[in-house]
Amino acid sequence: MAMSAVVPRIHIVGRRNSGKTTLVCELVREFRRRGLRVATIKHTHHAHELDTPGKDSHQHREAGAVGVGILSAEMTAVFIPTTRDTDETTRYARLQSAFADCDLILVEGDLHATAVKLEVWRAEVGGAPYADTDSSIRAVISDEITTDKHDVWPRS
Template identity: 45%
Template sequence: MQVFGVVGWKNNGKTTLVVRLVEHLTGRGLRVSTVKHAHHEVELDQPGKDTWRHREAGAQEVVLATARRFAIVHELRGAPEPSLDELLARLAPCDLVLVEGFKRFAHPKLEVHRRARGTPLLAREDPSIVALATDEPFPDLPLPQFDLDDVAGIAAFILERMERAAS
Protein backbone atom coordinates (compact mmCIF):
# COMPACT_ATOMS: atom_id res chain seq x y z
CA MET A 1 0.00 0.00 0.00
CA GLN A 2 1.51 3.30 -1.09
CA VAL A 3 0.70 6.63 0.55
CA PHE A 4 0.68 10.07 -1.04
CA GLY A 5 -0.58 13.26 0.55
CA VAL A 6 -2.33 16.41 -0.55
CA VAL A 7 -1.80 19.36 1.76
CA GLY A 8 -2.31 23.09 1.81
CA TRP A 9 -4.00 25.80 3.78
CA LYS A 10 -7.78 25.93 4.20
CA ASN A 11 -9.86 26.66 1.07
CA ASN A 12 -7.03 26.18 -1.42
CA GLY A 13 -8.74 23.24 -3.17
CA LYS A 14 -7.36 20.12 -1.48
CA THR A 15 -10.65 18.22 -1.37
CA THR A 16 -11.53 19.12 -4.96
CA LEU A 17 -8.16 17.83 -6.14
CA VAL A 18 -8.36 14.64 -4.05
CA VAL A 19 -11.83 13.86 -5.46
CA ARG A 20 -10.65 14.44 -9.02
CA LEU A 21 -7.55 12.26 -8.43
CA VAL A 22 -9.66 9.44 -6.96
CA GLU A 23 -11.96 9.57 -10.01
CA HIS A 24 -9.01 9.57 -12.40
CA LEU A 25 -7.01 6.83 -10.67
CA THR A 26 -9.97 4.50 -10.05
CA GLY A 27 -10.94 5.04 -13.68
CA ARG A 28 -7.54 3.56 -14.54
CA GLY A 29 -8.31 0.47 -12.45
CA LEU A 30 -6.44 1.32 -9.24
CA ARG A 31 -7.91 0.57 -5.82
CA VAL A 32 -7.70 3.91 -4.01
CA SER A 33 -8.56 4.70 -0.40
CA THR A 34 -8.48 8.08 1.29
CA VAL A 35 -7.77 9.42 4.76
CA LYS A 36 -8.98 12.94 5.57
CA HIS A 37 -7.85 14.91 8.61
CA ALA A 38 -10.21 17.50 10.08
CA HIS A 39 -9.38 20.08 12.72
CA HIS A 40 -12.98 20.46 13.82
CA GLU A 41 -15.60 18.22 15.37
CA VAL A 42 -17.38 15.92 12.94
CA GLU A 43 -20.55 14.06 13.84
CA LEU A 44 -21.16 11.10 11.56
CA ASP A 45 -24.50 10.03 12.87
CA GLN A 46 -27.51 11.87 14.22
CA PRO A 47 -28.67 12.23 17.80
CA GLY A 48 -31.39 9.72 18.61
CA LYS A 49 -30.41 7.24 15.89
CA ASP A 50 -29.46 3.70 16.96
CA THR A 51 -25.71 3.98 16.42
CA TRP A 52 -25.63 7.35 18.19
CA ARG A 53 -27.42 5.73 21.12
CA HIS A 54 -24.85 2.90 21.17
CA ARG A 55 -22.01 5.43 21.37
CA GLU A 56 -23.79 7.51 23.99
CA ALA A 57 -24.23 4.36 26.08
CA GLY A 58 -20.43 3.97 26.14
CA ALA A 59 -19.52 1.67 23.24
CA GLN A 60 -15.90 2.11 22.19
CA GLU A 61 -16.61 1.13 18.58
CA VAL A 62 -19.86 0.98 16.69
CA VAL A 63 -20.16 -0.72 13.31
CA LEU A 64 -23.06 0.24 11.08
CA ALA A 65 -23.47 -2.29 8.26
CA THR A 66 -25.78 -2.36 5.27
CA ALA A 67 -25.88 -4.32 2.04
CA ARG A 68 -23.93 -1.47 0.31
CA ARG A 69 -21.36 -0.29 2.89
CA PHE A 70 -20.26 -0.32 6.47
CA ALA A 71 -18.80 2.30 8.76
CA ILE A 72 -16.87 1.98 11.98
CA VAL A 73 -17.01 4.80 14.48
CA HIS A 74 -14.33 4.62 17.15
CA GLU A 75 -14.73 6.83 20.20
CA LEU A 76 -11.45 8.09 21.61
CA ARG A 77 -12.99 8.97 25.00
CA GLY A 78 -9.99 11.00 26.11
CA ALA A 79 -7.34 8.87 24.37
CA PRO A 80 -4.94 10.75 22.08
CA GLU A 81 -5.78 11.24 18.43
CA PRO A 82 -4.39 8.27 16.45
CA SER A 83 -1.34 8.80 14.27
CA LEU A 84 -1.55 8.53 10.52
CA ASP A 85 0.30 5.19 10.71
CA GLU A 86 -2.29 3.81 13.14
CA LEU A 87 -5.11 4.86 10.82
CA LEU A 88 -3.39 3.43 7.74
CA ALA A 89 -2.97 0.09 9.54
CA ARG A 90 -6.77 -0.17 9.84
CA LEU A 91 -7.41 0.17 6.10
CA ALA A 92 -8.12 -2.76 3.81
CA PRO A 93 -5.40 -3.48 1.23
CA CYS A 94 -5.38 -1.13 -1.75
CA ASP A 95 -2.97 0.24 -4.34
CA LEU A 96 -2.82 3.83 -3.10
CA VAL A 97 -4.00 5.85 -0.11
CA LEU A 98 -4.46 9.54 -0.78
CA VAL A 99 -4.13 11.45 2.47
CA GLU A 100 -5.74 14.87 2.73
CA GLY A 101 -4.21 16.89 5.51
CA PHE A 102 -1.86 15.34 8.09
CA LYS A 103 0.69 17.89 6.90
CA ARG A 104 3.00 17.29 9.88
CA PHE A 105 3.73 13.68 8.86
CA ALA A 106 6.67 12.70 6.64
CA HIS A 107 4.91 10.90 3.75
CA PRO A 108 5.44 12.43 0.28
CA LYS A 109 2.98 15.24 -0.40
CA LEU A 110 1.79 17.66 -3.04
CA GLU A 111 0.86 21.14 -1.86
CA VAL A 112 -2.22 22.87 -3.28
CA HIS A 113 -1.77 26.64 -3.46
CA ARG A 114 -4.03 29.39 -4.82
CA ARG A 115 -2.69 32.89 -5.30
CA ALA A 116 -6.03 34.46 -4.30
CA ARG A 117 -5.88 32.87 -0.84
CA GLY A 118 -2.64 34.69 -0.01
CA THR A 119 -1.31 31.90 2.19
CA PRO A 120 2.41 31.17 2.56
CA LEU A 121 3.88 28.11 0.87
CA LEU A 122 4.33 25.11 3.13
CA ALA A 123 6.82 23.68 0.64
CA ARG A 124 9.45 26.25 1.61
CA GLU A 125 9.64 24.69 5.10
CA ASP A 126 8.62 21.06 4.51
CA PRO A 127 11.01 18.71 2.68
CA SER A 128 8.30 16.02 2.42
CA ILE A 129 6.42 18.22 -0.08
CA VAL A 130 7.62 16.88 -3.42
CA ALA A 131 5.42 18.86 -5.84
CA LEU A 132 3.08 21.81 -6.09
CA ALA A 133 -0.34 22.30 -7.72
CA THR A 134 -0.83 26.03 -8.18
CA ASP A 135 -2.16 28.88 -10.27
CA GLU A 136 1.01 30.89 -9.57
CA PRO A 137 4.48 29.95 -10.82
CA PHE A 138 7.32 29.73 -8.31
CA PRO A 139 10.50 29.71 -10.42
CA ASP A 140 12.68 29.78 -7.29
CA LEU A 141 11.16 26.57 -5.95
CA PRO A 142 12.99 23.47 -7.30
CA LEU A 143 9.91 21.20 -7.30
CA PRO A 144 7.66 19.91 -10.07
CA GLN A 145 4.77 22.36 -10.46
CA PHE A 146 1.40 21.55 -11.96
CA ASP A 147 -1.59 23.63 -12.88
CA LEU A 148 -4.45 23.12 -10.42
CA ASP A 149 -6.54 21.51 -13.17
CA ASP A 150 -3.82 19.17 -14.48
CA VAL A 151 -5.30 16.08 -12.82
CA ALA A 152 -3.83 13.73 -15.45
CA GLY A 153 -0.35 15.19 -14.99
CA ILE A 154 -0.55 15.03 -11.19
CA ALA A 155 -1.84 11.45 -11.35
CA ALA A 156 1.00 10.49 -13.71
CA PHE A 157 3.49 12.04 -11.27
CA ILE A 158 2.01 10.04 -8.36
CA LEU A 159 2.01 6.81 -10.40
CA GLU A 160 5.64 7.36 -11.42
CA ARG A 161 6.61 7.81 -7.75
CA MET A 162 4.68 4.62 -6.90
CA GLU A 163 6.53 2.65 -9.57
CA ARG A 164 9.93 3.93 -8.37
CA ALA A 165 9.07 3.09 -4.74
CA ALA A 166 7.93 -0.41 -5.71
CA SER A 167 11.16 -1.26 -7.52
Protein backbone atom coordinates in the same frame (compact mmCIF):
# COMPACT_ATOMS: atom_id res chain seq x y z
CA MET B 1 -2.45 -5.40 -4.02
CA ALA B 2 -1.60 -8.12 -1.54
CA MET B 3 -3.72 -8.04 1.58
CA SER B 4 -0.67 -8.08 3.88
CA ALA B 5 1.13 -5.10 2.32
CA VAL B 6 0.69 -1.61 3.72
CA VAL B 7 -1.30 0.45 1.24
CA PRO B 8 0.63 3.57 0.17
CA ARG B 9 -0.80 6.83 1.46
CA ILE B 10 -0.39 10.27 -0.13
CA HIS B 11 -1.62 13.44 1.55
CA ILE B 12 -2.91 16.35 -0.51
CA VAL B 13 -2.41 19.42 1.67
CA GLY B 14 -2.92 23.14 1.23
CA ARG B 15 -4.71 26.14 2.56
CA ARG B 16 -8.50 26.39 2.73
CA ASN B 17 -10.04 26.81 -0.76
CA SER B 18 -6.77 25.97 -2.50
CA GLY B 19 -8.37 23.17 -4.51
CA LYS B 20 -7.53 20.09 -2.42
CA THR B 21 -10.94 18.45 -2.81
CA THR B 22 -11.02 19.16 -6.54
CA LEU B 23 -7.57 17.64 -7.02
CA VAL B 24 -8.34 14.57 -4.88
CA CYS B 25 -11.50 13.89 -6.92
CA GLU B 26 -9.63 14.35 -10.21
CA LEU B 27 -6.88 11.99 -9.04
CA VAL B 28 -9.42 9.37 -7.93
CA ARG B 29 -11.12 9.50 -11.34
CA GLU B 30 -7.79 9.26 -13.19
CA PHE B 31 -6.41 6.42 -11.06
CA ARG B 32 -9.72 4.53 -11.40
CA ARG B 33 -9.56 5.05 -15.17
CA ARG B 34 -6.14 3.40 -15.04
CA GLY B 35 -7.57 0.43 -13.16
CA LEU B 36 -6.39 1.25 -9.64
CA ARG B 37 -8.50 0.79 -6.52
CA VAL B 38 -8.32 4.08 -4.62
CA ALA B 39 -9.64 4.95 -1.16
CA THR B 40 -9.79 8.42 0.33
CA ILE B 41 -9.64 9.82 3.84
CA LYS B 42 -10.74 13.34 4.73
CA HIS B 43 -8.69 14.68 7.63
CA THR B 44 -10.04 17.51 9.74
CA HIS B 45 -8.60 19.10 12.83
CA HIS B 46 -12.12 20.02 13.99
CA ALA B 47 -13.97 17.80 16.46
CA HIS B 48 -17.06 16.57 14.58
CA GLU B 49 -19.69 14.10 15.73
CA LEU B 50 -19.82 11.77 12.75
CA ASP B 51 -22.65 9.60 14.02
CA THR B 52 -26.23 10.81 14.50
CA PRO B 53 -27.15 11.49 18.14
CA GLY B 54 -30.18 9.48 19.18
CA LYS B 55 -29.65 6.72 16.60
CA ASP B 56 -28.99 3.17 17.80
CA SER B 57 -25.32 3.25 16.77
CA HIS B 58 -24.75 6.46 18.71
CA GLN B 59 -26.48 4.97 21.74
CA HIS B 60 -24.15 1.95 21.54
CA ARG B 61 -21.15 4.30 21.75
CA GLU B 62 -22.72 6.29 24.56
CA ALA B 63 -23.18 2.98 26.43
CA GLY B 64 -19.42 2.39 26.19
CA ALA B 65 -18.80 0.36 23.03
CA VAL B 66 -15.17 0.82 21.94
CA GLY B 67 -16.27 0.80 18.32
CA VAL B 68 -19.53 0.67 16.41
CA GLY B 69 -20.14 -0.68 12.93
CA ILE B 70 -23.12 -0.02 10.71
CA LEU B 71 -23.99 -2.38 7.86
CA SER B 72 -26.63 -1.58 5.27
CA ALA B 73 -27.34 -3.11 1.88
CA GLU B 74 -24.96 -0.72 0.11
CA MET B 75 -22.69 0.88 2.72
CA THR B 76 -20.54 0.00 5.71
CA ALA B 77 -19.41 2.51 8.33
CA VAL B 78 -17.26 2.13 11.40
CA PHE B 79 -17.08 4.65 14.24
CA ILE B 80 -14.00 4.31 16.43
CA PRO B 81 -13.68 6.95 19.12
CA THR B 82 -10.23 8.49 19.31
CA THR B 83 -8.71 11.25 21.35
CA ARG B 84 -6.48 14.07 20.21
CA ASP B 85 -3.54 12.28 21.81
CA THR B 86 -4.09 9.06 19.82
CA ASP B 87 -0.92 8.82 17.78
CA GLU B 88 -0.97 9.23 14.00
CA THR B 89 0.31 5.71 13.33
CA THR B 90 -2.58 4.13 15.23
CA ARG B 91 -5.24 6.36 13.67
CA TYR B 92 -4.12 5.77 10.09
CA ALA B 93 -3.38 2.07 10.64
CA ARG B 94 -7.02 1.49 11.58
CA LEU B 95 -8.20 2.93 8.27
CA GLN B 96 -5.40 1.42 6.21
CA SER B 97 -6.43 -2.04 7.38
CA ALA B 98 -10.01 -1.31 6.26
CA PHE B 99 -8.63 -0.31 2.85
CA ALA B 100 -6.20 -3.25 2.56
CA ASP B 101 -7.66 -4.29 -0.81
CA CYS B 102 -6.83 -0.90 -2.36
CA ASP B 103 -3.79 0.15 -4.35
CA LEU B 104 -3.58 3.68 -2.96
CA ILE B 105 -5.05 5.88 -0.24
CA LEU B 106 -5.37 9.61 -0.87
CA VAL B 107 -5.76 11.75 2.23
CA GLU B 108 -7.15 15.25 1.95
CA GLY B 109 -5.37 17.29 4.58
CA ASP B 110 -3.20 16.60 7.64
CA LEU B 111 -0.22 18.86 7.17
CA HIS B 112 1.48 17.23 10.16
CA ALA B 113 1.37 13.66 8.84
CA THR B 114 4.61 11.77 8.34
CA ALA B 115 3.49 10.22 5.04
CA VAL B 116 4.18 11.63 1.57
CA LYS B 117 2.63 15.08 1.13
CA LEU B 118 1.88 17.15 -1.97
CA GLU B 119 0.72 20.75 -1.60
CA VAL B 120 -1.91 22.48 -3.74
CA TRP B 121 -1.18 26.21 -3.91
CA ARG B 122 -3.06 29.15 -5.47
CA ALA B 123 -1.94 32.78 -5.19
CA GLU B 124 -5.49 34.09 -4.69
CA VAL B 125 -5.85 32.08 -1.48
CA GLY B 126 -2.95 34.00 0.05
CA GLY B 127 0.06 33.01 2.08
CA ALA B 128 3.28 31.45 0.94
CA PRO B 129 3.37 27.74 0.14
CA TYR B 130 3.80 25.58 3.24
CA ALA B 131 6.60 23.86 1.33
CA ASP B 132 8.70 27.02 1.69
CA THR B 133 9.20 26.10 5.34
CA ASP B 134 8.23 22.40 5.41
CA SER B 135 10.76 20.16 3.69
CA SER B 136 8.53 17.11 4.21
CA ILE B 137 6.28 18.31 1.36
CA ARG B 138 7.57 16.57 -1.78
CA ALA B 139 6.15 18.98 -4.38
CA VAL B 140 3.85 21.95 -4.87
CA ILE B 141 1.07 21.63 -7.44
CA SER B 142 0.42 25.04 -8.96
CA ASP B 143 0.26 26.91 -12.25
CA GLU B 144 1.20 30.19 -10.57
CA ILE B 145 4.55 29.63 -8.92
CA THR B 146 8.13 29.28 -10.00
CA THR B 147 10.81 28.62 -7.44
CA ASP B 148 13.93 26.59 -6.91
CA LYS B 149 13.07 25.93 -3.25
CA HIS B 150 11.03 22.80 -4.09
CA ASP B 151 9.61 20.83 -6.99
CA VAL B 152 6.62 22.46 -8.67
CA TRP B 153 4.20 20.39 -10.75
CA PRO B 154 1.77 22.16 -13.08
CA ARG B 155 -1.88 22.00 -12.02
CA SER B 156 -3.34 22.07 -15.52
